[in-house]
Amino acid sequence: MKGRLALAVAVAVSGAFAGCTTGGGTPGATAAAVFRAHPLANAPSPNPITQYLLPDDQNVPEGITAGPDGALWFCDNDTETIGRITTSGSISGFQLASTLRPIGITTGPDQALWFSAGDQIGRITTGGAVSSFATPATASAVGTIVTGPDGALWYGSIGRIGRLTTAGAFSAFAVGKSTGTVQGLTVGPDGALWFTESGTNARGRDDGDRLGRITTAGKVKYFKIPTARPFLQGIASGPDGALWFTEQDANKIGRVTTSGSVSEYTLETSGSGPQAIAAGSDGALWFTFGAGLGRITTQGRISTYSLPGSDNSGAGIAAGQNQAIWFTLPLEDAIDTISTG
Numbered sequence: 001m002k003g004r005l006a007l008a009v010a011v012a013v014s015g016a017f018a019g020c021t022t023g024g025g026t027p028g029a030t031a032a033a034v035f036r037a038h039p040l041a042n043a044p045s046p047n048p049i050t051q052y053l054l055p056d057d058q059n060v061p062e063g064i065t066a067g068p069d070g071a072l073w074f075c076d077n078d079t080e081t082i083g084r085i086t087t088s089g090s091i092s093g094f095q096l097a098s099t100l101r102p103i104g105i106t107t108g109p110d111q112a113l114w115f116s117a118g119d120q121i122g123r124i125t126t127g128g129a130v131s132s133f134a135t136p137a138t139a140s141a142v143g144t145i146v147t148g149p150d151g152a153l154w155y156g157s158i159g160r161i162g163r164l165t166t167a168g169a170f171s172a173f174a175v176g177k178s179t180g181t182v183q184g185l186t187v188g189p190d191g192a193l194w195f196t197e198s199g200t201n202a203r204g205r206d207d208g209d210r211l212g213r214i215t216t217a218g219k220v221k222y223f224k225i226p227t228a229r230p231f232l233q234g235i236a237s238g239p240d241g242a243l244w245f246t247e248q249d250a251n252k253i254g255r256v257t258t259s260g261s262v263s264e265y266t267l268e269t270s271g272s273g274p275q276a277i278a279a280g281s282d283g284a285l286w287f288t289f290g291a292g293l294g295r296i297t298t299q300g301r302i303s304t305y306s307l308p309g310s311d312n313s314g315a316g317i318a319a320g321q322n323q324a325i326w327f328t329l330p331l332e333d334a335i336d337t338i339s340t341g
Contacts, residue, residue, distance in 0.1 A: 031082070031094035031128045049293065049305055052089050054333045059083075061328035061335055063104040063143075064316040068111040069126045072318065072326045074335065075102035075115055082115065082124050085335055087322040094128045104145040104155070104316075110166050114153050116141035121153065121164050133164060139172035144185045146193070150216040154193055156182030161195060161214055173218040180210070184235035184245060184277075188213065190258045194243045196232035211235075211245065211256060223260045227252060234277040234317075236285060240298040244285045246274035253277070253287065253296050265300045272304075276317040278325065282340040286325045288314025293327060293338065305338070 054061065060078040067073040067084070074083045076093065080101055083093040096102065100122050105115040108123070115122045119140045122132045135141050139162040145155040153164045159179050162172045175182060180199025188194045190213075197210040209232050211223045225232070230247035238244045238255070245254045251272050252264045267274065267289065274294065277287040287294045290313050292306040307329075314336075317327040323341030328334075 031096060031124065031130045049307070049336050049338045050089075051329075051332075051334050051336045052085065052091065054083070054091065054335070059333045060330045061333070062102070062315045062330060063115070063145075064318045064326055064328050064335070065105045065107055065113070066318055066320050067113060067126060068107055070321050072320055072335070073105055073107075073113050074316065074328055075105050077101050077103055077330075082113065082122075085326075087320055087324070091335075094124060094130070096122065096124075096130060097132075100130075100132060103143045104141075106145050106147055106153070108147055108153060108166065109151045114145060114147075116143060116145045116155050118142070121145070121155065133168050133170070135162060135164075136170050136172060139170070142181055144183065146185050146187060148193060148216060149187055149191050152216075154185060156185050156195065158182075158199075161185070161193070171218075173214060173220065175210070175212060175214065175220055183233050186235050186237050186243065188237055188243055188258060189241050192216070194235055194237075194256075196235045196245050198232045211254070211262070223256055223262060225254065225262060226264060230254075233275045234287070236277045236279050238279055238285055238298060239283050242298075244277055244279075244296070246277050246287055248273045248275060253285070253294075253302070255300075263300075265296060265302060267294065267302060267304070269304070273313070276314055276327070278317045278319055280319055280325050280340040281323045284340075286317060286319075286327075286338075286340070288317050288327050293325075293336070307336070 062075045064074040071086045080096045081093045085091045100117040102115040102117045108114040112125045120132045124130045139157045139160045141155045148154045155162045160172045180197045184196040192215045213221045227250040230250035233246040235245040256262045273290040294304045296302045314327045326337045
């Protein structure tokens with residue numbers, strides 16, 4: 001069983017998966033609500049992080065995003081579930097078809113939630129109606145997904161970046177000679193999409209790390225990272241007009257301007273392994289790392305918040321509409337939040 005140690009300020013939750021019929025997989029199907037957990041107590045503490053445990057240790061929350069309804073929506077990969085948590089901590093979920101194992105999620109231009117699920121892209125309304133689209137064999141959706149500046153959905157694949165219109169039309173663009181995986185994808189202030197890619201090339205050599213930019217027309221440009229083999233992960237658009245990204249193996253947070261100037265900031269604790277990153281309402285960037293949560297200002301000043309337990313590696317992170325940062329802990333079966341107001 002995975003560790004379930006909660007913070008001193010943890011909000012305990014209870015609940016279990018209820019028996020239900022499976023929804024999803026066909027246009028217009030409505031997914032059944034499968035779990036509902038509510039806070040029971042909230043003990044005061046100087047620790048600013050609040051943790052919400054999911055109903056049982058089979059939950060593995062991954063990607064998370066702010067929904068159009070003011071709640072946070074997240075992917076539960078192991079249970080084929082799309083979850084929803086309100087800013088007050090009330091949790092509910094929608095069971096998907098067994099063929100849909102969601103990883104990344106974003107709010108679409110149509111005010112529905114869109115999610116990546118291997119060889120399919122799924123869509124779920126805030127009311128729970130699910131539909132899905134089979135991806136091309138050459139561009140399966142392996143993780144990250146965002147709404148592009150052109151009103152289409154863009155997602156990361158292996159050696160490619162895929163694009164899907166809300167009408168269901170796919171296209172894909174090769175991103176270099178590498179067979180590496182597109183780990184992070186975000187919309188830049190310049191109207192293009194910026195991405196991180198990590199992995200190995202076709203010959204098995206560990207040189208697949210790339211920081212890139214792709215226009216909505218598919219034109220790709222790469223930017224050199226000063227550190228070799230950084231194992232790039234998340235990327236986010238910052239409030240300073242630059243893009244900020246994480247270097248998991250290099251233990252650094254990177255920054256690149258739209259003209260391609262790169263700078264790096266090293267975390268104080270070696271082996272921290274920064275992963276997901278998002279801009280907060282406080283004008284700083286927030287990121288998950290192996291043992292907690294970090295914050296970096298646009299001037300490069302880093303502060304960190306430690307979490308108890310041994311399985312606190314965060315997977316997804318997003319800014320909520322309540323001036324808070326929300327992030328998922330897959331191995332702790334939890335969703336944590338911290339106020340940025």
